[in-house]
Amino acid sequence: MTQCPKCAGKTRPVLVDEYNDEHMGIPVILVNAITQEICVDCGAVASTIIPDHKGLIAAVAISRIIDPLKLNGQEIRFLRKALNFNGKEFAERLEVAPETVSRWEHDKEIMGPAREKLLRLIVGKNLSEHAMAMDFTSDTIIDMRIQSVRAHEPSAILLERVKVKFPEHPSEKYWGEFDEAA
16 A cells, blocks of 8 residues: 555555556557556545556557558557667668668658568567467468558557466466566
8 A cells, every 4th residue: 555645645456447558659458457556535546556567568569460450650669669679779670771760660651561570570579478368470470461551540459457377387367467487
């Protein structure tokens, strides 16, 4: 329990049914996954607890790359950051000039389908082990036909905290309770 920053009252944890998060760089809706410390006296939110942030970013990235809709600049930037690459490292991985990456991320140039599939494969290879409940296979990307999307269509990734059963372990866990040593 924490103390309310507004009135110094006591707080209690509350599971949030639906939480909209745009701080990661792309819109994400988290269902039954976030806990907030709410002040019992004034109702202010003292803190928001997002479990397994690294796993969440990986799950969002994998969710996006298995969706065949064309990546936009904001999503390309999110994927680069999820991979923890700077612009130069990202450009080297995709064998393009850093200026090309900048143009992709600012929607000044469209990423070609071959580079987009390569990016999706790199993301899947690097992040799928951290996204426990996400189904990723390289065949999904290799066989994918990338679909164009109209610029005004909003898209948000919806993730729900679900029980995950690890095949190599008899126990069951939830996203957010992932033991990194497992």
